[in-house]
Amino acid sequence: MTPRPAPPPVDRAAASRAAVAARRARAAVKHDVAAKARTARDVLDAAWSDPQSPEATLRVRELLTSVPTLGPTRVAKVMNELGIAESKRTGGLGVRQRSSLWNYLTAREGGVEPTRLVVLAGPTAVGKGTVSAYIREHHPEIHLSVSATTRAPRPGEIDGVHYFFVSDAEFDRMIANHELLEWAVVHNSFRYGTPRPPIDAALAAGKRVLLEIDLQGARLVREEMPDAILVFLLPPSWEELVRRLTGRGTEDPSEQARRLETAKIELAAQDEFDYRVVNTDVAVAAQEVVELTAVPTSRP
Numbered sequence: 001m002t003p004r005p006a007p008p009p010v011d012r013a014a015a016s017r018a019a020v021a022a023r024r025a026r027a028a029v030k031h032d033v034a035a036k037a038r039t040a041r042d043v044l045d046a047a048w049s050d051p052q053s054p055e056a057t058l059r060v061r062e063l064l065t066s067v068p069t070l071g072p073t074r075v076a077k078v079m080n081e082l083g084i085a086e087s088k089r090t091g092g093l094g095v096r097q098r099s100s101l102w103n104y105l106t107a108r109e110g111g112v113e114p115t116r117l118v119v120l121a122g123p124t125a126v127g128k129g130t131v132s133a134y135i136r137e138h139h140p141e142i143h144l145s146v147s148a149t150t151r152a153p154r155p156g157e158i159d160g161v162h163y164f165f166v167s168d169a170e171f172d173r174m175i176a177n178h179e180l181l182e183w184a185v186v187h188n189s190f191r192y193g194t195p196r197p198p199i200d201a202a203l204a205a206g207k208r209v210l211l212e213i214d215l216q217g218a219r220l221v222r223e224e225m226p227d228a229i230l231v232f233l234l235p236p237s238w239e240e241l242v243r244r245l246t247g248r249g250t251e252d253p254s255e256q257a258r259r260l261e262t263a264k265i266e267l268a269a270q271d272e273f274d275y276r277v278v279n280t281d282v283a284v285a286a287q288e289v290v291e292l293t294a295v296p297t298s299r300p
């Protein structure tokens with residue numbers, strides 16, 4: 001058999017122009033999904049009606065990672081559960097994969113079978129407390145866990161509402177009695193823990209539950225309750241985080257420096273989380289977190 005001749009130079013140039021155009025078209029699709037101009041299901045619709053479309057040549061992983069709030073860890077987990085290989089393109093999915101991906105996205109958008117236990121964590125001073133306070137005020141349908149802590153109340157904080165303020169001995173007793181779902185020493189000073197019985201009761205009553213805890217606590221909850229959804233709250237930028245931390249005025253300069261160091265390490269943990277929410281505007285971030293409490297698990 002004679003080898004096929006190389007395409008003439010003019011064809012090669014045309015082919016590379018076409019490849020560039022296809023890449024641009026795919027980037028535009030991802031951009032639209034990230035900007036919420038199109039949903040992932042709109043894109044799949046287009047992909048499956050025209051196998052030559054840019055949508056059809058987009059990788060499933062890239063499509064899902066463009067969905068706002070879906071982080072790479074969650075995407076990898078979902079694809080694994082749906083049996084879709086890492087390199088699959090939307091147009092190359094088999095019938096079963098198409099229907100399971102479609103059902104996953106439908107359930108996710110429609111709030112079917114909510115996971116119900118959501119953990120909100122993030123670096124220090126990112127505004128977790130403000131976002132959870134907003135949710136406490138505007139979403140009474142969500143059970144916001146009240147942590148136990150050994151630190152003293154700040155002005156305006158109410159025992160049983162913001163925290164259960166307990167003594168060291170009482171905290172020891174709670175640990176010994178296995179009353180805490182998780183606990184940690186935060187900022188090298190006081191102990192904070194999540195009382196388990198109220199959470200079990202709320203979940204049993206069909207309520208959605210939100211925990212606002214630190215990173216160590218989030219990791220412990222994941223071990224204890226693997227179905228929990230972990231949400232990482234991000235600052236709009238590092239500069240803004242520094243501004244929020246130093247502007248709060250509740251810590252002295254050496255404590256501020258220590259917390260900034262901690263924040264740097266904490267930010268690096270964001271990829272361990274299922275979702276990321278950027279806290280530019282408290283009401284918007286709170287709304288996104290609330291929506292995540294209605295996200296279904298992809299498990300059957």
Ligand code: 5GP
Pocket residue numbers: 124128147148151182183184186192193194212213214215216217218
């Ligand atoms: P603050 O003392 O400013 O109210 O809270 C300090 C930190 O403790 C925050 O990062 C908050 O998320 C964390 N925290 C509050 N409650 C808990 C809890 O029950 N468990 C863990 N691990 N951290 C908590």
